[in-house]
Amino acid sequence: MQGARRRTAVLRREAVLATVPVAVAALLAGAGTASASTVGSAGAGDPYFPLSGNGGYHVSHYDLTLSYDTSSRHLDGKAVLTARATERLTRFDLDLSGLKVTRVTVDGRTARFSRSGQELVVTPARALAKGRAFRVTVLYDGTPKQVTDPDGSADGWIRTDDGAFVAGEPQGAMTWFPGNSHPKDKSSYDFTITVPKGRTAVANGVLLGQHTSGGRTTFRWRQSEPMAAYLATATVGKFKVQQYTTRDGIKVYNAVDPREASGSAAVLKKLPSVLEWESKLFGPYPFRSAGSIVDHAPSVGYALETQGRPIYDSAPDLSTLVHENAHQWFGDSVSLTAWKDIWLNEGFATYAEWLYSEQHGGDSAQRTFDALYAKPASDELWAYPPGDPGSGANIFGEPVYARGAMALHELRKAVGDATFFRILRAWASEHRYGHGTTAEFVKLAEKESGNDLGSLFQTWLYKKGKP
Numbered sequence: 268m269q270g271a272r273r274r275t276a277v278l279r280r281e282a283v284l285a286t287v288p289v290a291v292a293a294l295l296a297g298a299g300t301a302s303a304s305t306v307g308s309a310g311a312g313d314p315y316f317p318l319s320g321n322g323g324y325h326v327s328h329y330d331l332t333l334s335y336d337t338s339s340r341h342l343d344g345k346a347v348l349t350a351r352a353t354e355r356l357t358r359f360d361l362d363l364s365g366l367k368v369t370r371v372t373v374d375g376r377t378a379r380f381s382r383s384g385q386e387l388v389v390t391p392a393r394a395l396a397k398g399r400a401f402r403v404t405v406l407y408d409g410t411p412k413q414v415t416d417p418d419g420s421a422d423g424w425i426r427t428d429d430g431a432f433v434a435g436e437p438q439g440a441m442t443w444f445p446g447n448s449h450p451k452d453k454s455s456y457d458f459t460i461t462v463p464k465g466r467t468a469v470a471n472g473v474l475l476g477q478h479t480s481g482g483r484t485t486f487r488w489r490q491s492e493p494m495a496a497y498l499a500t501a502t503v504g505k506f507k508v509q510q511y512t513t514r515d516g517i518k519v520y521n522a523v524d525p526r527e528a529s530g531s532a533a534v535l536k537k538l539p540s541v542l543e544w545e546s547k548l549f550g551p552y553p554f555r556s557a558g559s560i561v562d563h564a565p566s567v568g569y570a571l572e573t574q575g576r577p578i579y580d581s582a583p584d585l586s587t588l589v590h591e592n593a594h595q596w597f598g599d600s601v602s603l604t605a606w607k608d609i610w611l612n613e614g615f616a617t618y619a620e621w622l623y624s625e626q627h628g629g630d631s632a633q634r635t636f637d638a639l640y641a642k643p644a645s646d647e648l649w650a651y652p653p654g655d656p657g658s659g660a661n662i663f664g665e666p667v668y669a670r671g672a673m674a675l676h677e678l679r680k681a682v683g684d685a686t687f688f689r690i691l692r693a694w695a696s697e698h699r700y701g702h703g704t705t706a707e708f709v710k711l712a713e714k715e716s717g718n719d720l721g722s723l724f725q726t727w728l729y730k731k732g733k734p
Contacts, residue, residue: 268436268569268570268571268572268591268594268612268613268663269569269570269587269590269591305354305355305356305357305358305394306323306356306357306358306359307321307322307323307324307354307356307358307359307360308321308322308323308360309321309322309360309383309386310322310449311447311449311451311452313449313605313606314605314607315437315605315606315607315658315659315662316437316438316449316606316659318362318384318385318386319362319437319438319448319449320362320447320448320449320451320452321359321360321361321362321447321449322353322354323352323353323354323356323359324350324351324352324353324356324359324395324401324447325350325351325353325447325452326348326349326350326446326447326452326454327349327350327351327454327455328348328349328454328455328456328457329346329347329348329349329444329446329454329455329456329457329499330346330347330348330349330456330457330459331344331345331346331347331444331456331457331458331459331460331501332344332345332346332347332459333345333443333444333458333459333460333461333468333501334460334461334462334483335430335431335460335461335462335468335501335503336463337429337430337431337462337463337466337503338463339410340410340411340426341408341409341410342366342408342409342410342411342424342443343407343408344366344405344406344407344408344443344444345404345405345406345407346403346404346405346407346444346445346446347402347403347404348361348402348403348404348405348445348446349400349401349402350400350401350402350403350447351398351399351400351401352395352396352397352398352399352401353397353398354397355394355395355396355397356391356394356395357390357391357394357395358388358389358390358391359388359389359395360386360387360388360389361386361387361389361403361405361445361446361447362385362386362387362440362441362445362446362447362448362496363382363385363386363387363405363407363441363444363445363446364385364412364414364423364441364442365409365410365411365412365442366407366408366409366411366442366443367407367408367409368380368382368387368405368406368407368445369406369407369408370404370405370406371387371389371403371404371405371406372403372404373389373391373392373395373401373402373403373404374391374401374402375402376391376392376393377392378390378391378392378403385441387405387445389403405445407445411423411424411431411442411443412424412442413425413426413439413442414438414439414441414442416437416438416659417658417659417660418659418660418661418662418663418664420568420569420663421566421567421568422434422435422436422437422438422439422442423435423438423439423440423441423442423443424439424442424443425564425566425567427504427562427563427564428563429466429503429504429505429524429563430462430466430502430503430504430505431501431502431503431504432502432504432562432564432567432578432580433499433500433501433502433503433578434500434567434569434571434573434578435448435496435497435498435499435500435571436497436498436571437497437606437659437662438497439497440496440497440499443501444496444499446496447496448496448497449495449496450495450497450602450603450604450606450702451604451702452495452496453493453494453495453602453700453701453702454493454494454496455489455490455491455492455493455494456470456471456472456488456489456490456494456499457487457488457489457490458470458471458472458486458487458488458489458490458501459485459486459487460485460486460488460501460503461483461484461485461486462483462484462486462503463482463483463484464479464482464483464484465484465505466484466503466504466505467484467486467503467504467505467506467508467522468484468486468501468502468503469486469488469500469501469502469503469506469520469522469560469576470486470488470490470499470500470501470502471488471490471494471498471499471500471556471573471574471575471576472488472489472490472491472492472554472555472556472574472575473488473489473490473491473518473555473556474486474487474488474510474518474520475487475488475489490574490575491555492553492554492555492574492600492700493700493701494574494599495574495599495602498572498573498574498599499573499574500560500573500576500578502522502560502562502578504522504524504562504563505524505525506522506523506524506525506560507522507523507524507525507528508520508521508522508523509521509523509535513539513542513543513557514539515542515543515546515552517542517552517554517555517556517557518555518556518557519538519539519556519557519558520556520557520558520576521535521538521558521559521560521561522558522559522560522561523535523559523561524561524562524563526563527561527562527563527581527582530581530582531559531561531579531582531583534582534583534584534585534588535559535561535588537585537588538557538558538559538588538592541585541588541589541592541623542557542592544623544626545589545592545593545595545596545619548619548622548688548691548692549593549596549597549691549692549695550596550692550695550696552595553595553596553599553600553695553699553700554574554575554595554599554600555575556575556576557575557576557592557595558575558576559576559577559578559579559583559588560573560576560577560578560579561579561581561582561583562578562579562580562581563580563581564580564581565580565581567580568580570583570587570590570591571591572591572592572594572595572598572599572612572616574595574599575595575599577591577592577594579591585623586620586623586624589619589620589623590616590617590619590620591616593615593616593619593620594612594616596615596695597611597612597615597616597619597694597695598611598612598613598615598616600695600698600699600700601694601695601698601699601701601702601703602701602702602703603702603703603704604702604703604704605704606659606662607654607655607656607662608654608703608704608705609656609662609663609667610653610654610667610670610671610674610705610728611703611704611705611708613663613667613668613671614653614667614668614670614671614672614674614675615671615672615675615691617668617669617671617672618632618671618672618675618676620672621635621636621672621676632676632679633676636673636676639669639670639673640673642733643733644732644733646733647664647665647666648665648666648669648670648733649666649670649732649733650664650665650666651664651666651731652666652670652728652729652730652731653666653667653670653671653674653727653728654705654724654728654729655728655729670727671728673727674723674724674727674728677723677726677727678690678712678720678723678724681716681718681720681723682712682715682716682718682720686715686716689715690711690712690715690716693711693715694708694711697711705724705728709721709724
């Protein structure tokens with residue numbers, strides 16, 4: 268993510284269950300276990316966002332059918348979740364904020380449901396045995412309303428003058444579909460989105476088709492690779508669309524608000540070369556699709572790495588394009604396990620900006636590092652350690668981005684370029700489509716380098732104040 272959440276210019280998201288790594292299911296099986304082992308917990312156990320996600324099951328696939336009227340702002344939705352119980356369940360929760368639920372079924376049988384804040388509490392007609400695959404269908408409608416994150420930023424289904432800017436980090440997915448909305452739970456997705464003729468609905472993955480009838484246009488999208496809910500989008504607006512395939516076979520779909528077309532053309536033209544450059548550094552691009560959604564949303568103040576197709580609130584500069592696409596490896600393909608490890612996303616994407624500058628005639632990474640380190644101990648950069656920011660209000664602050672990148676630069680200096688870039692590629696490869704933790708990254712770095720790096724990471728990720 269980039270934008271107003273950062274304070275400086277330097278720092279300016281139907282495949283089958285087999286597509287999801289076994290490690291994911293194992294991880295989720297231990298998350299949020301209820302005391303009676305019959306009721307799925309209301310959260311996945313993340314201390315920064317206690318009600319984010321849910322316990323007791325893993326969603327392998329979402330099939331979302333949406334119809335949005337840009338005049339009335341009314342959304343009609345049908346969500347079909349294919350899931351597996353990780354414990355015996357007589358009841359479980361889904362995350363859903365606002366919107367009116369009219370019916371819920373589990374395996375075709377009507378289920379009882381109630382609402383408690385952001386929780387949709389579902390009681391199936393029969394208990395679900397541990398290990399059982401099941402299907403939940405939720406019918407709902409209403410006017411989606413954005414949520415406000417702890418740092419004051421808008422999140423979720425954000426209205427624009429011609430549709431909606433849909434970006435869900437860290438908790439906005441629940442504003443437009445019911446789900447298990449913690450990064451621990453990654454799934455494949457199908458989207459069928461109907462909007463007024465003349466509007467375009469852009470989601471993740473590959474466009475399977477579109478058709479217009481009765482003054483309405485329906486778009487069908489498929490995201491086959493596993494995706495965290497916060498990386499899903501269903502952005503709607505008046506867009507100029509460009510489609511092509513790169514020489515590496517990646518399907519590119521760019522959707523640009525006409526008001527941002529001239530300002531973004533030169534930067535978007537560089538997308539294939541940026542992806543090639545990042546692929547050489549980090550390993551093969553992890554998805555079948557790429558592209559950009561460039562909206563005109565001046566009130567938003569940030570861009571987000573929506574999976575396979577980052578979304579920008581206005582025409583991006585080149586550094587932002589590099590940053591958001593680096594997230595396709597670091598954050599999207601390899602996802603965090605807890606929000607306190609957000610530096611694994613933002614520090615890595617920020618350091619990609621430094622590397623791009625260094626290798627394309629700009630400042631070296633060392634010069635960027637030195638300029639940041641020259642800031643006094645009272646500067647916001649040293650306000651809290653990036654390895655554990657302390658609260659959800661801090662996860663998009665300057666220390667996570669800049670000091671996180673500084674930690675990587677210190678690692679690079681300690682182990683040398685050859686080993687450093689081998690570590691980055693190994694991280695992206697070994698955790699592809701899965702998850703990672705800071706402890707796992709440190710272990711990998713020590714394995715690849717043969718060095719004891721505990722003190723380095725302790726200093727740059729966890730020490731309070733200026734190192």
